[in-house]
Amino acid sequence: MTLFKSGAEISGVNGIHFGPDGMLYATSVIGSTISVVDTQAKKIVSEYGPDQGVFGPDDVAFNSRGDFFWTSILTGQVAGFLNDGTLVTAAQLGPGVNPITFSDDDRLFVSQCFFDTGLFEVDPTGATPARSIRDDLGPGCGLNGMDWGPDGRLYGPRWFNGEVISVDVETGESRTEASGFNVPAAVKFDSMGRLHILDTGSGDVIRREGDGKQTVIATLSTGLDNFAFDDADNLFVSSYADGFISKVTSSGVEEILPGGISHPGALVIHNDTVVIADIQSVRAIDAATGEDIWTLRNIFQFAPIGTATAVSNHGPDLLLTSWLDNSVKVLNPTSGEITLSLTGLNIPVSAVKFGDQYAVTLHGDNTLSLFNDDGSLVSVLSDDFGAPTHVITDDDRLLVSDRVRGEIVSIDEAGKKTVLLDGLDSPEGIAVSGSTLYIYEGDTGEIKRHDASGTEVIATLNSGSPAATPVQPPSMVFNGLTVYEGALFATDERERAIYRIPL
Numbered sequence: 001m002t003l004f005k006s007g008a009e010i011s012g013v014n015g016i017h018f019g020p021d022g023m024l025y026a027t028s029v030i031g032s033t034i035s036v037v038d039t040q041a042k043k044i045v046s047e048y049g050p051d052q053g054v055f056g057p058d059d060v061a062f063n064s065r066g067d068f069f070w071t072s073i074l075t076g077q078v079a080g081f082l083n084d085g086t087l088v089t090a091a092q093l094g095p096g097v098n099p100i101t102f103s104d105d106d107r108l109f110v111s112q113c114f115f116d117t118g119l120f121e122v123d124p125t126g127a128t129p130a131r132s133i134r135d136d137l138g139p140g141c142g143l144n145g146m147d148w149g150p151d152g153r154l155y156g157p158r159w160f161n162g163e164v165i166s167v168d169v170e171t172g173e174s175r176t177e178a179s180g181f182n183v184p185a186a187v188k189f190d191s192m193g194r195l196h197i198l199d200t201g202s203g204d205v206i207r208r209e210g211d212g213k214q215t216v217i218a219t220l221s222t223g224l225d226n227f228a229f230d231d232a233d234n235l236f237v238s239s240y241a242d243g244f245i246s247k248v249t250s251s252g253v254e255e256i257l258p259g260g261i262s263h264p265g266a267l268v269i270h271n272d273t274v275v276i277a278d279i280q281s282v283r284a285i286d287a288a289t290g291e292d293i294w295t296l297r298n299i300f301q302f303a304p305i306g307t308a309t310a311v312s313n314h315g316p317d318l319l320l321t322s323w324l325d326n327s328v329k330v331l332n333p334t335s336g337e338i339t340l341s342l343t344g345l346n347i348p349v350s351a352v353k354f355g356d357q358y359a360v361t362l363h364g365d366n367t368l369s370l371f372n373d374d375g376s377l378v379s380v381l382s383d384d385f386g387a388p389t390h391v392i393t394d395d396d397r398l399l400v401s402d403r404v405r406g407e408i409v410s411i412d413e414a415g416k417k418t419v420l421l422d423g424l425d426s427p428e429g430i431a432v433s434g435s436t437l438y439i440y441e442g443d444t445g446e447i448k449r450h451d452a453s454g455t456e457v458i459a460t461l462n463s464g465s466p467a468a469t470p471v472q473p474p475s476m477v478f479n480g481l482t483v484y485e486g487a488l489f490a491t492d493e494r495e496r497a498i499y500r501i502p503l
Contacts, residue, residue: 001499001500001502002499002500003498004290004498004499005498006496008260008496009258009496010028010243010257011031011262011493012239012243012279013225013240013244013245014028014059015057015061015099015145016245018230018231019068020062022230022231024037024039025062025068027057029073030476031465032049032055032056032466033049033057034047034049034054039234039236039256042257052087053079055072055074055077055468056072057072058070058071058073058097059098061108063108065082065106067080067083067124068080068081071099072097073095074468074469078092078093078100078110088126090108090125091122093110093112094115094116096113096114096116096118098112098141099111099146101147101148103152103169108121108124109121109133111144111146111156113141113144113159114141114159117138117140118134118142119134119135119143121169133172137158137174140159140301143156144156144158144159145157145185145186148189149189154166154167157186159183159184159185160183160302164176164177164179164197178195178208181199181201181202182199182202183202183302184199184200185199188229189229194207195208198227198237199224200223200224202219202222203220205237217248218237218253220246221242221297222241223242223281224237224238224239225238234248235248236248240262241297242260242281243260243261244258261496262278262281263496264477264480264493264496264498265277265278265491265493266491267480267481267489268318270318270333272287273285274484275318276480276491277320277321279308279309280298281297281298282331283296284333285498287484290498301325304337305329305331306322306324306327308321308322310322310349312350312351312352314330315353316332317332318330319351319353321349323348323349323473326343326346326348327341327342327345328348328351328360342360342375343375346363347472349361349473350389350478352393352398353393354370355413357370357372358370359398361388361391363472366387367382368380368411380415382417384417385402386403387475388402389401394410399420399437401427403426403428403474406423407419407427408420408421408422408439425443426443426474427439428440428479430481431483432483435452437450437451438450438458445462445463445492447488447501459490464477464493464494465493487501487502
């Protein structure tokens with residue numbers, strides 16, 4: 001087994017904020033981590049994760065006492081660590097809690113984005129219920145990455161409206177401060193009180209001058225998430241699509257933590273490339289050399305490509321599945337165009353073309369179901385699952401991994417189900433070569449080969465990340481497998497890497 005392709009050091013970087021220790025605290029929703037980054041040494045020095053009570057953090061902020069709080073967009077929790085290390089829950093506001101910031105006098109403000117639209121003041125102690133300031137800033141998002149302004153108002157971008165507004169937190173009154181952006185993701189003020197805007201749609205960092213003029217001070221890639229100033233007004237930018245952290249300097253952009261593969265899930269061989277569903281991007285790398293061939297980045301709930309948690313072949317095209325977007329889409333990898341979309345699905349985990357229909361495993365009702373091109377349901381092939389995960393074709397039948405029951409099953413076009421292999425531990429990605437079946441166990445990281453002679457472990461990688469709540473599929477980003485020219489390619493989601501295993 002050899003490392004074939006390495007990626008980012010963080011599983012997609014979301015909110016970032018400098019702490020009183022001079023370290024940069026970086027959240028990762030999918031990685032369920034808050035990484036503490038020494039930006040001078042360019043390394044991660046420590047990490048908070050599920051073992052410390054951190055699940056799916058989207059943004060982070062410090063108050064003047066050195067306490068830091070974060071939002072969990074998937075669980076709806078607002079929580080924090082006091083400066084003595086005590087873990088506290090400030091509020092439970094429902095899915096979508098996203099940006100978080102403190103006022104100059106340590107009042108805590110949180111908004112929802114993508115799954116709801118509320119704007120709240122939160123009691124950091126959790127002793128009193130959160131106070132609703134606005135609930136009408138949608139559609140689709142209240143405010144995203146916020147900051148407290150020098151004028152005593154709360155500033156934030158409206159993701160879908162291309163503008164930045166400020167809000168009087170006592171009355172809820174708002175006014176437009178800047179407009180004309182592609183997809184504004186975050187705002188921050190430097191020590192001189194100048195407003196900066198991060199436009200993830202263009203990859204630009206923009207400074208608003210005193211006369212209202214807007215100046216682009218740096219251009220990075222699309223798929224940016226947030227940014228932060230240190231005490232010396234050095235500006236640092238995070239990327240949810242590529243997982244990097246970069247520093248903007250007068251001479252250009254300096255890499256602090258590298259980007260690349262950020263949360264690899266399912267993969268497939270397509271035109272001699274390994275195509276990876278990387279949630280906020282789809283990536284193709286040369287199957288022989290590991291060279292990057294192309295990358296298509298998502299702009300969350302804005303770009304047609306959407307998120308991708310699984311991928312399969314679809315003739316000359318690719319079939320993308322997203323339980324985040326509840327969709328299955330056909331992607332033309334040459335043009336980057338989405339040519340077909342099946343939307344409103346019930347938490348799809350993976351999909352494959354089967355005859356004239358699309359076979360989709362659905363977490364929402366634990367079924368394997370068939371859909372037409374127009375998204376209409378043809379039939380439920382089987383509802384006899386604990387957690388249907390990866391579906392692939394094998395001649396005239398479908399093979400499905402059941403993560404909860406520990407089974408690999410076959411299902412024919414009439415819905416007849418046969419258990420091929422049981423007694424597994426959390427099977428996720430599966431692949432077939434001839435009469436040999438390969439299985440990736442999510443909780444153990446073991447990759448197993450099964451044929452007529454029995455079952456054996458052929459490699460062990462890292463276990464996958466756990467689901468934040470039962471709403472998400474238990475596989476979250478399921479570790480994928482594919483066979484190509486005498487080797488098995490496997491994703492290591494925790495390590496953000498692809499491994500090659502000779503067969």
